[in-house]
Amino acid sequence: MADMTVAYSPSHGLGEEQSIWFKLTPLLNQENPMQVLMALSDKYGGIIPINLKTQRIMLLSEPAHAERVLVSNADNYVKYFDGLRPIFGKSMITVDGALWQKIRAPQQPAFHPHMFEDYFPYLMSAIESKMARWAKFASTGETIEMVEETWTLAAEMVCKALFDREMPFNPHFVFGQVKTYTDVMNHKSLRLKNVRGQLEEITQDEAAKAMEIWGSIPDTVIGAGVLEHREKTLLRMLEEAEADPSFPEFDRQQVVDEMKQYLWAGTETTALTLAWSLYLLSQHPEALERIRAEARAVCGERDPQWQQVQQLSYTRMVIQETMRLFPPIWALIRIAAGDDEIEGHKIKAGDKVVILTYIAHHSPKYWDDPEKFDPERFAPERAKKRVKYSYLPFAAGKRACIGGALSQIENTLALVQLLRRFTPDYVGPVPAKIHATVTLCPKGGLPFRIRALS
Numbered sequence: 001m002a003d004m005t006v007a008y009s010p011s012h013g014l015g016e017e018q019s020i021w022f023k024l025t026p027l028l029n030q031e032n033p034m035q036v037l038m039a040l041s042d043k044y045g046g047i048i049p050i051n052l053k054t055q056r057i058m059l060l061s062e063p064a065h066a067e068r069v070l071v072s073n074a075d076n077y078v079k080y081f082d083g084l085r086p087i088f089g090k091s092m093i094t095v096d097g098a099l100w101q102k103i104r105a106p107q108q109p110a111f112h113p114h115m116f117e118d119y120f121p122y123l124m125s126a127i128e129s130k131m132a133r134w135a136k137f138a139s140t141g142e143t144i145e146m147v148e149e150t151w152t153l154a155a156e157m158v159c160k161a162l163f164d165r166e167m168p169f170n171p172h173f174v175f176g177q178v179k180t181y182t183d184v185m186n187h188k189s190l191r192l193k194n195v196r197g198q199l200e201e202i203t204q205d206e207a208a209k210a211m212e213i214w215g216s217i218p219d220t221v222i223g224a225g226v227l228e229h230r231e232k233t234l235l236r237m238l239e240e241a242e243a244d245p246s247f248p249e250f251d252r253q254q255v256v257d258e259m260k261q262y263l264w265a266g267t268e269t270t271a272l273t274l275a276w277s278l279y280l281l282s283q284h285p286e287a288l289e290r291i292r293a294e295a296r297a298v299c300g301e302r303d304p305q306w307q308q309v310q311q312l313s314y315t316r317m318v319i320q321e322t323m324r325l326f327p328p329i330w331a332l333i334r335i336a337a338g339d340d341e342i343e344g345h346k347i348k349a350g351d352k353v354v355i356l357t358y359i360a361h362h363s364p365k366y367w368d369d370p371e372k373f374d375p376e377r378f379a380p381e382r383a384k385k386r387v388k389y390s391y392l393p394f395a396a397g398k399r400a401c402i403g404g405a406l407s408q409i410e411n412t413l414a415l416v417q418l419l420r421r422f423t424p425d426y427v428g429p430v431p432a433k434i435h436a437t438v439t440l441c442p443k444g445g446l447p448f449r450i451r452a453l454s
């Protein structure tokens, strides 16, 4: 069993030889990395063992494996961070055991569903800024990069709703810096450059500079004008935890690191989901029209009101289906604290396990016609028949995403509002290809042109 007092999880640095991402790059650096992983999983009966000289990595792909690692024997599987420490600092996403519980407790109330109504006007206001920007794009006809667009939107939502601040930084620039770290292909090239003795210093300097910029963002946010002096915001909760004398672990750095965590984990994932859903809708205009029809039926010609959000059920199903086909977090990584056995496979203490959620999401064992875009799979009657743990966009168990429900409200509102005013036309190659970084990104981006509806 894992030591429940375990604090900061083991980690390796960017590009270090021990890094899982580094080990996986030959598999991921392929034309279609997910097809390669799915074929391997088939070949090895769902568990792909990667035996290396100094470590063993087990790639797991079945719902039963996820249940064992994330739920029934979760204490045995400790978070493992790989090159991501500078992104997340010592925030709760990186921590385990009693310390994790203690750090999560004061933040949890910000994600209680009864808070979402408070956030609603700020989410809508962020969408309005996006609509103003898209009106300009519609008039110039220029090609835009959708992930950049949706990432800006998600970041503005987090700043306004959770921190009570305007977004006081240039998200395109700042998130470009983050990508230096989370693009695992950079890990490999960094390493290769080290091996060849080339460009080592330049690359490492760049990475260090990128992380210095990233580390300064929480203070920039805190220093920006307070929007409305709301009493209950996530930022207030973090600062109250810092001020609590009985909680010395929650120091100033903890506040800064929690903010870094939200500004990345709470933005890129939501943004990728929205961008991939716009891509899918551009390929399935009938689904796009259904969203518009639903919006008209529920809201008439007015903007959605808070009480109407739950009624936008088809729009929500589109988002759920998008996260099935393109799960933003496609791999969950843990390290075994003690020995275990999963479906006859011995797991040894120190083994790293990677749950490949993408594979169960695309398996014909769990989904009819799995490559088909079919939002109706998430209609309540059909969803009831789903095999448990075959759909894990937000992971499962006690370490499941804290912001999953919020992200779905953000994206439901964004889809409804943006599609009522605009038709975003995808202008890249079809099908769009995957670039497997820590998140599931589109290879070369998702270029779009925006048309305004008359």
Ligand code: HEM
Residues within 6 Å of the ligand: 092, 093, 094, 104, 158, 261, 262, 265, 266, 267, 269, 270, 273, 323, 327, 328, 329, 332, 333, 392, 393, 394, 395, 398, 399, 400, 401, 402, 403, 404, 406, 407
């Ligand atoms: C579509 C959107 C999102 C997806 C797909 C997603 C996915 C995930 C996943 C899979 C995990 C677990 C990672 C692991 O176990 O290794 C996670 C954790 C987390 N997510 Fe999300 N997330 C989304 C949106 C958000 C939002 C909107 C927020 C907050 C504003 C957020 C904050 C967090 C935090 C703080 C954790 C760590 C929780 C803990 O360790 O206790 N996420 N997310």
